[in-house]
Amino acid sequence: MNILSQQIISEKEEGDEDQELLVKPKPKTKRPPLYKVLLINDDYTPMEFVVMILERFFGLTHAQAFDIMITVHKKGLAVVGVFSYEVAETKVAQVMDCARQHQHPLQCTMEKE
Numbered sequence: 001m002n003i004l005s006q007q008i009i010s011e012k013e014e015g016d017e018d019q020e021l022l023v024k025p026k027p028k029t030k031r032p033p034l035y036k037v038l039l040i041n042d043d044y045t046p047m048e049f050v051v052m053i054l055e056r057f058f059g060l061t062h063a064q065a066f067d068i069m070i071t072v073h074k075k076g077l078a079v080v081g082v083f084s085y086e087v088a089e090t091k092v093a094q095v096m097d098c099a100r101q102h103q104h105p106l107q108c109t110m111e112k113e
């Protein structure tokens with residue numbers, strides 16, 4: 001190794017040290033935010049219709065769907081599931097479209113977790 005290449009290596013090493021001290025890189029591993037899909041109670045939408053919605057659009061069994069429907073009926077609202085923004089938005093739109101088509105006032109919303 002000659003004198004010139006030794007100089008280049010030591011300059012490079014000095015530069016790297018500076019970078020570590022001045023701009024310590026943060027690990028960039030932020031996960032995308034998740035969204036809760038909520039079902040809201042009302043006095044008019046039939047219970048069987050809500051159960052059908054939960055089975056069809058959220059892949060729940062009849063028993064799971066019935067439990068969530070009863071929770072909404074008793075407490076006023078419940079979280080149906082937690083999804084990415086795009087999936088939550090699609091589920092809300094599917095529920096609202098289906099409710100409107102059947103002329104039920106069922107409300108479904110999403111909320112950042």
Ligand code: TYC
Pocket residue numbers: 039040041042043044045046047050069070072073106107
């Ligand atoms: N409360 C409604 C009834 O008694 C049933 C219902 C449950 C409506 C859940 C909406 O999100 C809902 N028929």
